[in-house]
Amino acid sequence: MAWYHRDSDVQKSNSDAYKREFKPGEKAEWPGIYHCINCGDEIAIAGGHTLPAQNHYQHANQKPIIWRLAVYAQQKK
Numbered sequence: 876m877a878w879y880h881r882d883s884d885v886q887k888s889n890s891d892a893y894k895r896e897f898k899p900g901e902k903a904e905w906p907g908i909y910h911c912i913n914c915g916d917e918i919a920i921a922g923g924h925t926l927p928a929q930n931h932y933q934h935a936n937q938k939p940i941i942w943r944l945a946v947y948a949q950q951k952k
């Protein structure tokens with residue numbers, strides 16, 4: 876689970892972006908922290924970069940790696 880210190884650094888969002896599930900090897904559509912819904916592993920990744928491949932880390936429970944956006948990193952344009 877992602878941790879944070881200051882409430883002022885994060886904001887609750889109900890965007891559908893947080894519902895989209897990504898497979899290993901897909902590009903992260905948004906920059907930020909992604910959470911695997913089957914093991915709790917987390918990664919920070921730049922938008923457009925490839926999410927860790929299936930062979931990067933194997934689950935002991937045989938469930939698939941499924942990444943979901945947990946924290947969106949809002950970048951100034």
Ligand SMILES: [Zn+2]
Nearest residue numbers: 911913914916
């Ligand atoms: Zn996992």
